[in-house]
Amino acid sequence: MGTRLSQQIVVPQTDPKANYLVHRAEIDAAIHRVLESGWYILGREVETFEHEFAAYVGVHHAIGVGSGTDALELALRACGVGSGDLVFTVSHTAVATVAAIELVGATPVLVDIDPITYTLDPNSLGAALARSPGRHAQGDYPCAFVWPSDGHASDS
Numbered sequence: 493m494g495t496r497l498s499q500q501i502v503v504p505q506t507d508p509k510a511n512y513l514v515h516r517a518e519i520d521a522a523i524h525r526v527l528e529s530g531w532y533i534l535g536r537e538v539e540t541f542e543h544e545f546a547a548y549v550g551v552h553h554a555i556g557v558g559s560g561t562d563a564l565e566l567a568l569r570a571c572g573v574g575s576g577d578l579v580f581t582v583s584h585t586a587v588a589t590v591a592a593i594e595l596v597g598a599t600p601v602l603v604d605i606d607p608i609t610y611t612l613d614p615n616s617l618g619a620a621l622a623r624s625p626g627r628h629a630q631g632d633y634p635c636a637f638v639w640p641s642d643g644h645a646s647d648s
């Protein structure tokens with residue numbers, strides 16, 4: 493009888509419950525307040541969140557949306573990304589990233605990551621850009637390249 497590799501190791505992609513447990517009392521209290529108020533869409537809770545989040549990240553305004561996918565889609569639309577544009581993003585991004593890019597009519601281009609930083613690998617980005625004939629980079633962008641059909645890149 494041969495040796496059998498029977499132990500299976502499962503590496504979870506994410507653990508959203510861990511974050512909940514850290515802030516459990518505050519989250520439970522907020523949910524309770526909303527349910528008790530009977531006001532489930534927008535309202536004072538969302539308004540308070542928008543003000544507090546804007547202050548936290550140091551900006552004048554924040555807008556609460558229904559989901560992370562909505563936030564990504566709106567950010568892309570705010571950058572003017574749409575049909576005919578290429579959006580370069582990392583290959584291990586959330587499915588929502590690709591969904592949002594496709595929702596605005598653009599085409600996602602998945603770029604490999606740097607093995608040390610796990611962020612977008614500039615060399616892989618260069619190679620991906622080189623495979624996009626007729627389009628030219630402009631500027632230096634930390635998060636993701638948005639590649640509009642008019643050739644002007646912006647970050648998202």
Ligand SMILES: Cc1ncc(COP(=O)(O)O)c(C=O)c1O
Pocket residue numbers: 558559560561562564586588589
């Ligand atoms: C990095 C990232 N962005 C966006 C999303 C999408 O968020 P939602 O499920 O609220 O649309 C997810 C969801 O897992 C995510 O992990």
